[in-house]
Amino acid sequence: MPMVTLRIQRFDPENDQRPVYREYAVNADPTDRVLDAINSVKWYQDGSLTYRRSCAHGICGSDAMRINGANRLACKVLIRDVGAKVTIEPLMGFRVIKDLVVDMEPFFAQFRSVLPYLINDEGAPERERTQSVHEREVYDDTTKCILCAACTTSCPSFWADENFVGPAAIVNAHRFIFDSRDKAAAERLDILNDREGVWRCRTVFNCTEACPREIRITKAIGEVKKAILSSAR
Amino acid sequence: MIHTHTYDALVVGGGGAGMMAAIYLSRESRLRTAVISKLYPTRSHTGAAQGGIGAALGNLEEDHPEWHAFDTVKGSDYLGDQDAIETMCREAVDVVIELEHMGLPFSRTPDGKIAQRPFGGHTHHQGQGPVRRSCYAADRTGHMILQTLYQNCIKNGVEFFDEFQVVDVMLAEGRCVGVVAYEVATGDLHVFHSKSVNLATGGFGRIFSITSNAHANTGDGPAVALRRGIPLEDMEFYQFHPTGIYKMGILITEGVRGEGGVLRNDYGERFMERYAPTMKDLASRDVVARAIYQEMREGRGINGKRYVYLDATYLGAEVIEQKLPDIADFCRTYLGVDPVHEPMPIQPTAHYAMGGIPTNVDGCVVIDDRGTVVPGLYAAGETACVSVHGGNRLGTNSLLDLVVFGRRSGLHMAEFCLEADLGSLPENPTRDVAAELERLLSVAAGEPPARLRQELQDTMMDFVGVFREEEGMRQAMDKVRELKRRYEAVVVMDKGRRFNTDLLEAWELRNLLDLAEVTAASALNRKESRGAHSREDFPNRDDENWLKHTLAVQDVDGGVRIDYKPVTITQFEPKERVY
Numbered sequence: 001m002p003m004v005t006l007r008i009q010r011f012d013p014e015n016d017q018r019p020v021y022r023e024y025a026v027n028a029d030p031t032d033r034v035l036d037a038i039n040s041v042k043w044y045q046d047g048s049l050t051y052r053r054s055c056a057h058g059i060c061g062s063d064a065m066r067i068n069g070a071n072r073l074a075c076k077v078l079i080r081d082v083g084a085k086v087t088i089e090p091l092m093g094f095r096v097i098k099d100l101v102v103d104m105e106p107f108f109a110q111f112r113s114v115l116p117y118l119i120n121d122e123g124a125p126e127r128e129r130t131q132s133v134h135e136r137e138v139y140d141d142t143t144k145c146i147l148c149a150a151c152t153t154s155c156p157s158f159w160a161d162e163n164f165v166g167p168a169a170i171v172n173a174h175r176f177i178f179d180s181r182d183k184a185a186a187e188r189l190d191i192l193n194d195r196e197g198v199w200r201c202r203t204v205f206n207c208t209e210a211c212p213r214e215i216r217i218t219k220a221i222g223e224v225k226k227a228i229l230s231s232a233r
Numbered sequence: 234m235i236h237t238h239t240y241d242a243l244v245v246g247g248g249g250a251g252m253m254a255a256i257y258l259s260r261e262s263r264l265r266t267a268v269i270s271k272l273y274p275t276r277s278h279t280g281a282a283q284g285g286i287g288a289a290l291g292n293l294e295e296d297h298p299e300w301h302a303f304d305t306v307k308g309s310d311y312l313g314d315q316d317a318i319e320t321m322c323r324e325a326v327d328v329v330i331e332l333e334h335m336g337l338p339f340s341r342t343p344d345g346k347i348a349q350r351p352f353g354g355h356t357h358h359q360g361q362g363p364v365r366r367s368c369y370a371a372d373r374t375g376h377m378i379l380q381t382l383y384q385n386c387i388k389n390g391v392e393f394f395d396e397f398q399v400v401d402v403m404l405a406e407g408r409c410v411g412v413v414a415y416e417v418a419t420g421d422l423h424v425f426h427s428k429s430v431n432l433a434t435g436g437f438g439r440i441f442s443i444t445s446n447a448h449a450n451t452g453d454g455p456a457v458a459l460r461r462g463i464p465l466e467d468m469e470f471y472q473f474h475p476t477g478i479y480k481m482g483i484l485i486t487e488g489v490r491g492e493g494g495v496l497r498n499d500y501g502e503r504f505m506e507r508y509a510p511t512m513k514d515l516a517s518r519d520v521v522a523r524a525i526y527q528e529m530r531e532g533r534g535i536n537g538k539r540y541v542y543l544d545a546t547y548l549g550a551e552v553i554e555q556k557l558p559d560i561a562d563f564c565r566t567y568l569g570v571d572p573v574h575e576p577m578p579i580q581p582t583a584h585y586a587m588g589g590i591p592t593n594v595d596g597c598v599v600i601d602d603r604g605t606v607v608p609g610l611y612a613a614g615e616t617a618c619v620s621v622h623g624g625n626r627l628g629t630n631s632l633l634d635l636v637v638f639g640r641r642s643g644l645h646m647a648e649f650c651l652e653a654d655l656g657s658l659p660e661n662p663t664r665d666v667a668a669e670l671e672r673l674l675s676v677a678a679g680e681p682p683a684r685l686r687q688e689l690q691d692t693m694m695d696f697v698g699v700f701r702e703e704e705g706m707r708q709a710m711d712k713v714r715e716l717k718r719r720y721e722a723v724v725v726m727d728k729g730r731r732f733n734t735d736l737l738e739a740w741e742l743r744n745l746l747d748l749a750e751v752t753a754a755s756a757l758n759r760k761e762s763r764g765a766h767s768r769e770d771f772p773n774r775d776d777e778n779w780l781k782h783t784l785a786v787q788d789v790d791g792g793v794r795i796d797y798k799p800v801t802i803t804q805f806e807p808k809e810r811v812y
Contacts, residue, residue: 014731031567043683047726047735052276054447057483057563059376060276076566097418098732104273117384118336128333130345136338143338143370143377147275181336214562 001027004079006037008049009089012098019096021087022046030080035063038074038088051100058212061148064091065100071150071210091153093162107149110165114173114191119184135180142175142220144213151207151217157200164200165192167207167217174220177227189228198225234419235663240427241650242266243412244643245399245454247274249375249632250614251433252382252391253639254596254646259389261647268391269414269425271398271449271737274383278435278447279635282375283559284352284488285367286332286636287629288325292346293365298322300357301366303805305630308354308517309587309623310764310774311807312467312782312800317594317619319803321630321637328636329368337381339370340556350556351491354517354627354812363515367629372486372557378632397423398737400666402430402457402610403659409610410656412457413663415670417737420730422663428653429646431611432458432590432598433639439741440749441583441698442690445477445484454616456744458590459751463607464600464784464796466618467588468748469756469766472626473699475521477582478567479540485560485579487628489572490514492556494545496525497576498533504541509812516812519625519765522581526699535578542576549573581699587626587765588755589618591784591798596642601784602798609653613642620782623800624764673739679724682739685716689742689749697753702769706757713750717791720746751785754793759783776807 003025011019024041035053042049051074052062058076066089067077074088094102120129145168152158152166173192177185192198198221207217242258244251247270258266268274289296301322306313333339333347340348351363370377386393394414401413403424411427434454438446459465475496476485490496495514498504508524509516516524529539545553550573553561557572564570564577590612591599598610614635621634692712696705720743727735761775762768784796 012729012731014729033567042735044681047681048729050727050732050734054272054276054449055278055281056448057281057481058566059281059373059559060272060278060447062272062276078567101732108273112387117388124334126330128330128339128347131341132345133341133343135345136341139338140371143380144373145380146280146376147273175338176336179336179338 001029004028004037005085006041007085007087010099011096028079030078032079033075034067034077034079034082034086035074037079050098059146061146064148064150065089066091071154073148073150073212076212091149093153093159104149106162107152107168110152110169111147111172113165114169115184115188116172116176118176118179118182120181121183129181131180139175139178141215142171144215145171145175146213148212150210150212154206154210156204156206157202161196161200163196165197167221170198170221170224171215171217174224177224185227186231189224189231192224193228198228234421236421236423238423238425239655240265240267240425242429242646243425243427244268244431244433245412246270246277246433246435246616247272247393248277248433248435248614248635249279249378249382250635250639251431252386253636254431254433254613254643255391256382256385256389257640257643258647259386259391261651264647264650266391267394269394269397269399269412271396271417271453273395274393275379277379278450280376280379281445281447281484282632283372283484283486284491285350285369285374285629286329286378286632287352287355287366287627288329288368288633289322289366290326290329290347290349290368292342292349296357296364296366298326300359300364301325301355303359304355305621305627306805307360307810308625308627310625310810311780312620312623312763314620314801315803315805316801317621320594321621321633324637325633328640332378332381332636335381335385337370337377339368350488351515352628353487353490353515353521354512355629356512360511363512367488367491369488372488372559375632378636399453399457400740402432402461403662404461404607405656405659408608408656410658413666417732420733422667424658424662426655426658428650428655429609429611431596431613431642431646432616433613434616436586436615437745437748438583440689440693440745440752442694443477443482443580444583445474445482446583451741451744452748453741453744454612455590456747459747459787462786463590463598464786465588465751466591467620467783468752468785469759469783470587470624470764471583471752472518472585472587472765473522473581474584475518475525475581476543476579478563479578479580481567482582483563483567484582484584485543485563485577489543489545489557489560492552493548494543497542497544498528499535499537500533504528512812517625517627519767520812522699523767525581540578540580543579544576545572546574546576583694585626585631586615587618587620587622587624589616592617592619594619594641595645596638597645609649611642611646613638624766670736673725673736674728676722676724679722680719682723682742685719685723686742686745689713689716689745693749697756700767700769701756703757706753709753710750710757713746713753717746717750747787751787751793755783755785755795758795780807
């Protein structure tokens with residue numbers, strides 16, 4: 001098994017003045033996940049290394065982090081794709097709690113701010129509400145979001161202004177704005193027409209590149225912008 | 234530091250069952266409800282379910298809840314309680330419609346209804362052939378259920394304690410009065426005093442080395458209940474899903490076979506035709522997992538190795554990209570295999586506990602064969618054993634179980650809490666867990682917990698896996714007991730208080746050890762083959778002696794004591810099971 005060097009940013013606010021980088025050498029197969037290599041450090045070298053993880057196959061969104069400078073899920077990147085020396089750092093823009101664990105509360109507050117749930121006060125029918133295959137397709141992409149925060153923490157507009165609602169929240173607003181069963185698109189468009197809303201997006205595409213679910217985020221944000229413009233007319 | 238909170242109702246676990254219960258509790262404005270979850274709720278393993286949720290909607294062809302109930306009873310190898318199964322299958326239709334009304338983005342039929350597809354063991358006219366019963370949202374149905382329930386919790390203002398790990402359940406004077414939780418961010422203990430508690434902490438697949446389960450699936454709910462004297466039911470019945478990604482165990486949905494994918498051995502033969510002439514690749518999971526093992530044992534694994542192929546190549550790119558996009562992504566990411574053009578290398582993977590904390594159909598924890606409940610204590614989802622899955626669960630019935638019994642337990646808890654008063658806390662409720670956590674931190678040098686965990690997982694996989702026999706299970710029991718002794722000297726390297734996941738992993742290992750011991754002891758005790766419990770030394774089902782549920786209790790000396798309770802049979806007499 002070849003050796004790989006993990007260069008990991010460590011920071012424990014209880015003990016450290018500022019972040020430091022520590023290097024760990026681990027045996028890893030080319031087809032191992034970066035998460036497997038990090039686990040191997042934690043389990044057999046340094047138990048104090050701290051990060052979040054759960055499903056280990058890219059659907060729970062726990063282990064988003066910066067890997068060689070790009071936001072990735074550690075369980076969706078293989079060793080063969082990152083080289084023999086890998087730099088691992090926490091997501092940018094949120095307070096570091098310890099090592100690779102950042103404070104996710106502001107992120108979930110952004111999510112909650114866009115009314116991320118179906119709103120339809122008309123009495124529900126006895127059976128399912130019908131929705132055509134095409135109507136369902138329109139918002140399919142944005143239903144894939146796992147709230148990992150890789151997009152929001154890759155966005156220069158968010159780095160510059162922490163009050164910007166961020167791409168993940170816009171994705172989740174999009175998921176309902178374009179759902180034919182929902183009746184509150186106007187309210188959400190109003191929220192996102194705010195100065196901290198969609199207009200902070202400068203179409204840099206970092207979010208789209210960062211998304212582990214391959215959601216076309218910049219396109220979705222564009223569709224929300226267009227909807228605001230056409231509803232204002 | 235110890236904090237104290239008071240609530241009417243507490244839900245432990247933020248997956249499908251827990252959030253469904255919380256939604257129903259939140260509709261009763263007179264009650265204070267909180268969800269305590271060791272993960273952010275959207276990280277829960279409900280989100281990993283792929284293929285669908287079973288309900289006889291009949292959107293594409295004739296179907297009936299009675300047919301669904303028959304299939305579930307037969308799938309359970311007649312160990313499921315038929316009254317509970319009838320309840321689940323009857324309420325399935327209504328609860329799926331409710332999910333749609335909550336906003337769940339199901340895939341759609343050409344006329345705009347909820348789309349449905351075939352799934353293993355689901356048949357029309359009691360076994361005549363496959364039926365389209367699985368209601369799905371592409372191959373991320375669990376993800377959409379989890380998201381939809383979380384969205385509705387936000388809508389209803391449900392209060393969450395995220396990243397709080399429950400480490401004890403408080404029982405006093407015969408009733409449940411709350412839980413003790415460890416706050417991950419600070420290392421503080423919290424006493425949650427309440428009228429009722431619903432344990433909905435999911436499964437414990439991490440007792441096995443090849444598993445579809447998340448790292449977080451360490452059975453925290455059943456383990457704390459077990460240590461407080463609550464029995465665990467039917468723990469010998471653990472499901473191995475036929476199709477996990479080779480070596481990694483990542484789930485490849487049965488939906489692949491539902492859409493027409495087939496299993497092939499080294500000769501390219503569609504071997505399921507020999508094992509299940511009618512249902513073939515869509516026989517129930519225990520049957521298919523055993524067939525794959527049999528093929529591998531007889532040297533027909535691919536290149537003689539321990540895997541076979543799941544072939545979806547002739548489904549065409551459109552079906553795969555539209556209906557199975559996540560599966561395609563997993564294969565490309567982890568295997569470098571494109572399922573549009575190449576078959577997927579798969580092996581059975583530890584997937585789902587049919588057993589768990591015994592409950593009735595309202596989620597009330599039941600501790601004996603006379604239906605005695607512990608007032609205020611509930612369980613739901615994979616943590617619970619109602620029992621609707623008996624010896625083997627059908628695909629799509631886990632998502633169904635967690636929404637139906639999440640809802641029923643939430644409703645019953647709400648009624649209970651409106652009537653009940655707040656019981657008294659036991660004296661010094663944090664003493665035991667505080668002492669154990671301190672002990673773990675005080676060990677200066679010793680073995681890493683991870684080494685013990687790996688040995689445990691390898692042992693359980695080898696000796697308490699798809700095929701079992703007496704000698705191997707005895708070895709497994711000895712090994713687990715040796716590991717429990719060595720556990721007393723494991724070292725936690727992180728001595729800090731803040732976000733100490735090193736300490737939590739050590740704590741979770743203790744849960745895994747206790748649950749593995751009960752699983753092995755229950756398996757060793759059951760001298761027959763039924764459902765997922767397949768013994769080479771007792772290859773036949775034995776209804777005369779073993780048509781009964783196991784109840785396993787942890788003895789004061791740490792051993793396991795076995796008792797039984799009868800199976801409820803209503804309309805389906807036990808018959809030979811052929812697919």
